Amino acid sequence: MLKEDKKWENVKIGTKAVWSAETELFYEGATQTPIVQNVTFGFSDIDTWYDVALEKKEGYIYSRNTNPTLHVFEEKMRILDGAEAATSFATGMAAISNTLFTLLSPNERVVSVKDTYGGTSKIFMEFLPRFNVDVKLCDTTDFEAIEREINKGCKVVYLETPTNPTLKILDLKRLITTAHNNGAIVVVDNTFATPYNQMPIELGADLVLYSATKFLGGHADAMGGVVCGKKDLVKQIYHYREINGATLGPMSAFLLIRGLKTLELRIQRHNDNASELAHYLQKHPKVEKVFYPGLESHHNHEIAKKQMRGFGGVLSFSLKGGYEAAVNVLPNLKFSRMAAHLGSVDTICGIPKVASHVETTPEERALLGIPESLIRCSVGIENIEDIIADFEQALSKI
Numbered sequence: 001m002l003k004e005d006k007k008w009e010n011v012k013i014g015t016k017a018v019w020s021a022e023t024e025l026f027y028e029g030a031t032q033t034p035i036v037q038n039v040t041f042g043f044s045d046i047d048t049w050y051d052v053a054l055e056k057k058e059g060y061i062y063s064r065n066t067n068p069t070l071h072v073f074e075e076k077m078r079i080l081d082g083a084e085a086a087t088s089f090a091t092g093m094a095a096i097s098n099t100l101f102t103l104l105s106p107n108e109r110v111v112s113v114k115d116t117y118g119g120t121s122k123i124f125m126e127f128l129p130r131f132n133v134d135v136k137l138c139d140t141t142d143f144e145a146i147e148r149e150i151n152k153g154c155k156v157v158y159l160e161t162p163t164n165p166t167l168k169i170l171d172l173k174r175l176i177t178t179a180h181n182n183g184a185i186v187v188v189d190n191t192f193a194t195p196y197n198q199m200p201i202e203l204g205a206d207l208v209l210y211s212a213t214k215f216l217g218g219h220a221d222a223m224g225g226v227v228c229g230k231k232d233l234v235k236q237i238y239h240y241r242e243i244n245g246a247t248l249g250p251m252s253a254f255l256l257i258r259g260l261k262t263l264e265l266r267i268q269r270h271n272d273n274a275s276e277l278a279h280y281l282q283k284h285p286k287v288e289k290v291f292y293p294g295l296e297s298h299h300n301h302e303i304a305k306k307q308m309r310g311f312g313g314v315l316s317f318s319l320k321g322g323y324e325a326a327v328n329v330l331p332n333l334k335f336s337r338m339a340a341h342l343g344s345v346d347t348i349c350g351i352p353k354v355a356s357h358v359e360t361t362p363e364e365r366a367l368l369g370i371p372e373s374l375i376r377c378s379v380g381i382e383n384i385e386d387i388i389a390d391f392e393q394a395l396s397k398i
């Protein structure tokens with residue numbers, strides 16, 4: 001354990017979200033993290049500059065490498081995830097691509113699942129094969145098949161749970177154990193859960209990564225990504241990123257820090273609201289099926305209960321009236337945006353067929369278990385009575 005971490009050992013997550021990396025005062029006694037909006041950091045003598053460049057002394061040199069505002073965001077996430085180290089990125093996809101390109105070389109193998117985030121699955125299917133990386137994507141619900149592929153040998157096991165848009169659940173402990181028995185590095189995309197709902201590092205993951213653009217920032221006003229985990233691995237990924245250049249901007253880092261302070265409050269409310277809406281929709285005569293890991297009808301509800309504190313703010317549901325019905329419901333919602341996003345304080349709905357899965361064929365969507373009428377809903381932190389009343393009136397119009 002790092003010396004700094006002793007201080008946080010018995011501190012709860014809401015307190016960590018507010019105070020971690022910010023207990024000391026900043027320049028001139030500033031209590032809040034300043035936005036250090038400058039490119040470079042000067043030195044008064046060459047010896048100090050040389051020592052910082054050789055990493056013999058701590059310090060900042062150039063903002064493509066790191067910057068004091070980014071450092072606070074990274075340190076907050078490191079503490080929230082219980083990790084040894086963390087490094088940040090301009091977007092979630094930058095975190096994912098930099099991690100995969102750091103860890104994988106030609107003729108190495110990665111095992112993952114078919115339901116990863118759309119951009120991630122593009123990296124698996126389009127980019128990595130160009131560099132002769134062997135990519136095996138398994139059926140997300142078939143743990144035995146995933147384990148068989150891991151047992152054949154691989155450098156990296158890449159997991160994501162819950163998944164988009166049908167909220168499938170992977171058994172983290174089981175798959176991490178199998179991966180480690182085979183000497184593989186385990187990476188978990190924890191974007192949907194956040195460290196409030198799920199702690200992959202406690203379950204043994206080597207690296208956990210996020211699109212900070214979603215629930216971590218939480219207000220749909222800043223993009224970012226972060227990777228937390230084992231020090232030696234994070235150091236390699238940081239090195240790739242500082243050269244590759246997908247660096248987080250100081251203004252975005254500030255907005256993400258500000259969002260993180262309310263993480264516990266927001267996620268508790270997202271969890272409660274999504275759970276209530278899921279139960280309401282499940283009983284609605286026009287709804288065909290609701291996908292939410294907090295429902296007892298979810299096929300991996302027991303695993304979700306074991307590894308998650310809450311079930312998150314995202315759910316999806318299909319309508320009996322097919323795609324036409326879905327197209328007619330969304331414009332009638334008064335308190336929901338039709339947009340490609342999730343994890344914000346405002347409720348947002350979209351149809352995977354026209355959004356995340358627009359490039360797939362109906363047959364491919366069927367294979368992934370995505371009905372044509374599926375609506376994905378990221379439930380905000382509004383008052384749930386208003387959200388349910390809004391869905392009631394919109395559903396009554398179809």
Ligand SMILES: *Cc1c(COP(=O)(O)O)cnc(C)c1O
Binds near residue numbers: 189191
């Ligand atoms: C949005 C998202 C990403 C990509 O993040 P960006 O910040 O948009 O680049 C990756 N994984 C998951 C699960 C996401 O929802």
